[in-house]
Amino acid sequence: MTLQFNDETFRGDYTYSNSSAAVRRFPFPFDRDSYMYSVNIEPHPGGPEGSPFEHAFDVDEHYVAEMRDRAITLAGDPLRCQSLPHMELAGWDLLELIMVSKARDYPALFSLARDGDRWHWTNRPLGIEQRFTFLDASTLPCGPMEYITRQAQGDFALLDAREGNLWMDAGMITSQADWSLDFDVGMNFFEWHAPVPKARGMGVFDKALKFLNAVTQEQSYRRLNWTMTVNPRLDTSPENYHKWGPEKRTVTPDNVGTKQFLRVELQSFWRLPRSNALAFPIRCYLASLADLCTQPKWGRRLHRVLRDLDPDLAEYKGFALNRAMIVDYLARHDDGAPTSPGIFPDR
Amino acid sequence: MTRPLLKVAAIETLSPLVKRFRFEDPEGAPLPVFSGGAHVTVEMADGDVLRRNSYSLISDPNDGSGYEIAVRREDRGRGGSRYLHEAVAEGDLLAVSPPANLFALDLRARRHVLIAGGIGITPFLSQLRQLDRAGQPWELHYAVRSRAEAAGLALLPESAHVHLHVSEEGSRMDIGAILDGQPLGTHVYACGPEGLIAAVADQAARLGWPAAAVHSEAFAAPPPGEAFEVVLAASGRSVAVGPRQSLLEALEAAGAEIDSSCRGGACGRCETAVTACEGRILHHDHWLSEAERAAQTRIMPCMSRFKGARLELDL
Ligand code: HEM
Numbered sequence: 001m002t003l004q005f006n007d008e009t010f011r012g013d014y015t016y017s018n019s020s021a022a023v024r025r026f027p028f029p030f031d032r033d034s035y036m037y038s039v040n041i042e043p044h045p046g047g048p049e050g051s052p053f054e055h056a057f058d059v060d061e062h063y064v065a066e067m068r069d070r071a072i073t074l075a076g077d078p079l080r081c082q083s084l085p086h087m088e089l090a091g092w093d094l095l096e097l098i099m100v101s102k103a104r105d106y107p108a109l110f111s112l113a114r115d116g117d118r119w120h121w122t123n124r125p126l127g128i129e130q131r132f133t134f135l136d137a138s139t140l141p142c143g144p145m146e147y148i149t150r151q152a153q154g155d156f157a158l159l160d161a162r163e164g165n166l167w168m169d170a171g172m173i174t175s176q177a178d179w180s181l182d183f184d185v186g187m188n189f190f191e192w193h194a195p196v197p198k199a200r201g202m203g204v205f206d207k208a209l210k211f212l213n214a215v216t217q218e219q220s221y222r223r224l225n226w227t228m229t230v231n232p233r234l235d236t237s238p239e240n241y242h243k244w245g246p247e248k249r250t251v252t253p254d255n256v257g258t259k260q261f262l263r264v265e266l267q268s269f270w271r272l273p274r275s276n277a278l279a280f281p282i283r284c285y286l287a288s289l290a291d292l293c294t295q296p297k298w299g300r301r302l303h304r305v306l307r308d309l310d311p312d313l314a315e316y317k318g319f320a321l322n323r324a325m326i327v328d329y330l331a332r333h334d335d336g337a338p339t340s341p342g343i344f345p346d347r
Numbered sequence: 348m349t350r351p352l353l354k355v356a357a358i359e360t361l362s363p364l365v366k367r368f369r370f371e372d373p374e375g376a377p378l379p380v381f382s383g384g385a386h387v388t389v390e391m392a393d394g395d396v397l398r399r400n401s402y403s404l405i406s407d408p409n410d411g412s413g414y415e416i417a418v419r420r421e422d423r424g425r426g427g428s429r430y431l432h433e434a435v436a437e438g439d440l441l442a443v444s445p446p447a448n449l450f451a452l453d454l455r456a457r458r459h460v461l462i463a464g465g466i467g468i469t470p471f472l473s474q475l476r477q478l479d480r481a482g483q484p485w486e487l488h489y490a491v492r493s494r495a496e497a498a499g500l501a502l503l504p505e506s507a508h509v510h511l512h513v514s515e516e517g518s519r520m521d522i523g524a525i526l527d528g529q530p531l532g533t534h535v536y537a538c539g540p541e542g543l544i545a546a547v548a549d550q551a552a553r554l555g556w557p558a559a560a561v562h563s564e565a566f567a568a569p570p571p572g573e574a575f576e577v578v579l580a581a582s583g584r585s586v587a588v589g590p591r592q593s594l595l596e597a598l599e600a601a602g603a604e605i606d607s608s609c610r611g612g613a614c615g616r617c618e619t620a621v622t623a624c625e626g627r628i629l630h631h632d633h634w635l636s637e638a639e640r641a642a643q644t645r646i647m648p649c650m651s652r653f654k655g656a657r658l659e660l661d662l
C-alpha cells in the first residue's frame with residue numbers, strides 16, 4: 001500500500017477531505033440502530049485488512065497534515081503537553097511501543113534500528129532522522145512522550161496506576177472533544193469523568209476501571225467513542241471554545257451535509273512494561289454527513305441513532321442546537337430498510 | 348489464552364526450602380521487559396491436575412534475556428511448589444504468562460522503604476534493580492527466622508541499605524523504629540506473612556503516614572480447604588473441587604473458559620457471577636467489596652471456596 005498524504009488544514013479555510021477509500025474505511029461507531037453508553041471494549045489490534053483496527057497505531061492519508069496541526073496548537077499553548085516528573089519512564093515506554101509498532105506495521109514509512117540502548121529512528125513522511133540513547137532524555141530534543149507524540153496521530157494520555165485507580169499524570173492533548181488536560185492533570189478516573197451524564201449511575205465507570213486495572217501487557221484493547229463537530233476541526237478544546245463554539249451557528253439546512261462532521265475516537269488501552277502505567281491513545285477520525293451517506297447502511301443507521309438519542313447525551317456532546325437540522329438531513333437518506341448488524345458498510 | 352512455552356534454563360538451590368528457577372525462550376528470543384514487583388503465572392501439568400501458580404519475578408526488570416523466580420516449597424499447600432521442586436528439571440518446557448504487576452513502586456516517592464518477611468523478599472529483588480537504575484534512594488529490611496532459611500541473602504546486592512533481622516539471633520525487626528523519622532514523601536512497601544503486613548500498616552497509621560504511602564503485596568496463594576461441589580448453570584454439569592485444588596483449577600480442569608491473571612484474588616480477572624447459592628461463600632480474595640461479598644452473587648474462583656448445599660455459577 002502506498003499512502004498519499006493530503007495537503008489539508010483543520011482550521012481557517014478547513015481544506016480537510018476524505019478520499020473515497022478513507023470514507024469506506026471510516027471507523028463508523030454504531031453496530032446497531034440505537035446508542036447508549038456501555039462498557040464497549042474489545043481486543044486491539046485486530047480487524048479486517050485495511051481497516052483502522054488492523055494495526056496498533058493506524059497511519060492514514062491525514063498523517064502529515066495532522067502533525068502540522070498539532071505543532072500549530074502546541075506553539076500557541078504549550079500546556080497541551082504535560083508530564084509530571086514521575087511519568088518520564090512511561091514516556092519512554094510509549095516511545096518504544098509506537099516506534100516498534102510503526103516500524104513493524106509500516107516498514108516503507110518508518111524504521112527503527114536498535115543496538116542495545118543506541119537507537120536510530122527514521123520517519124520518512126515527516127523527514128525525521130534521530131539517533132538517541134534509550135532512557136537518556138538528554139539525547140532527544142524534548143521529553144520522550146512529547147518527542148514521539150509529535151509524530152503520532154491522535155491524543156495520548158498516560159495514566160499512572162496507583163491505589164487501585166488511574167491518574168492522568170501525563171498527556172499530549174491537542175485534538176480533544178471539549179476537555180482540558182491542564183484542568184484534568186493529576187485527577188483520577190472518577191474525577192475526570194465527573195462531567196459525563198448518566199454513565200456513573202449505570203455503573204459504567206466502576207466496571208470500566210476494574211477492567212482497565214486488569215489490563216496486562218499480554219493484551220491491549222480498544223473502544224470507540226463519538227461526538228459531533230462543526231467543520232473538520234481537531235482542536236475543539238475548552239481553551240479555544242471562542243474560536244469554534246460560534247461556528248455551530250453557521251450550520252444551515254443547505255450546508256449541514258458538508259459542514260457537520262461525525263467525530264469518532266478510536267481509544268485504545270495498553271499496559272506499559274517498565275512503568276506499569278496505562279497508555280490511552282485517543283485517535284480522532286472525522287467524516288462529513290454527506291461522506292457517510294455515500295454508504296447507504298450508515299446513512300440509515302446514523303439517522304435512527306441521532307433521531308432517538310437521549311437528549312442528555314446530545315446536550316453533553318454539544319450538538320443539541322443543530323440536532324433537528326441534522327436529523328432532517330439524514331432522514332432523506334433513510335428509506336426505512338433494515339440494516340445489517342455490525343459497523344462495516346455493506347459491499 | 349495460550350501461554351508461550353519457556354525453557355527451564357537453570358535450577359539452583361538457595362536454601363533447604365527455596366529453589367531458584369530461570370526461564371528462557373527456547374529459541375533465545377527476548378522476553379517482554381517488566382516493572383519491579385511484577386509476577387508471572389507458571390503452568391504445570393501435575394498428573395491429571397493442571398496447576399497454575401503465580402510467582403514474583405526476582406530478575407532485573409530491564410533484562411529480557413530470561414525470567415527468574417524463587418519458589419518456597421510448601422508441603423501443606425496445594426502442590427504447585429512441590430511439583431516445581433520435585434518434578435521439574437532443567438531443559439523442561441513450561442507455559443509461563445507474560446508479567447503483570449499488582450505491587451508496583453510508586454514512582455512519585457522521594458524514598459522507598461522495603462520491608463520483607465521470609466519468602467516475601469521476592470518482589471523486592473526486582474524492585475531494587477529498578478530503583479537503582481532510576482537512582483532513587485531506598486532501604487530494605489529483611490526479617491528471617493534463621494540465617495539458614497534466609498534464601499534471599501544470596502540474591503541481594505552487597506549494600507549498606509540492606510538490613511538483615513534474624514530473630515533466632517535476637518535481632519528482631521522493630522517496624523516502629525524503621526518508619527519513625529523517615530523524611531516526608533517516603534513510601535513503605537511490605538511483603539510477607541499477614542502479621543507483618545498488618546504490623547507495618549498499624550505502625551504507619553500510628554505515625555500519621557498517609558494511606559497512599561503504604562503499600563503491600565495483596566496476593567497470596569489460594570488456601571486449601573474442604574472439598575465441595577459446584578454446578579455450571581449453562582450445562583447443569585457438576586464439578587468437584589478437591590481439598591488441595593482451587594475452584595479455578597477445578598473449573599479449568601473441567602474445560603470451563605475462565606480468565607485469570609494473578610490467581611491470588613487481586614486482579615479481578617476471574618470474577619464470576621453466582622446464579623444460585625444455598626450456603627456460604629468463603630471469600631478469600633482482595634477484590635470484591637464488603638457489599639459484594641455479603642450479597643453472595645459474585646465469586647473469585649482463584650481464591651474462594653464454598654460450604655453448603657448448592658453453588659451454581661454463570662458458566
Ligand atoms: C484511562 C482511560 C480513559 C481516559 C483517559 C478517559 C478520559 C475521558 C475524558 C477526558 C472524557 C471527557 C470528560 C469531560 O467531559 O470532561 C471522557 C468521557 C467519557 N468516557 Fe472516558 N476515559 C478513559 C476510559 C474510559 C472507558 C474504559 C470508558 C468505558 C465505558 C469510558 C467512558 C467514557 C464515556 C461514556 C464518556 C462520555 C463521552 C461522550 O459522551 O462523548 N472512558 N473520558
Ligand code: FES
Nearest residue numbers: 610614615617649
Ligand atoms: S485471577 Fe486475579 S482475582 Fe482471580
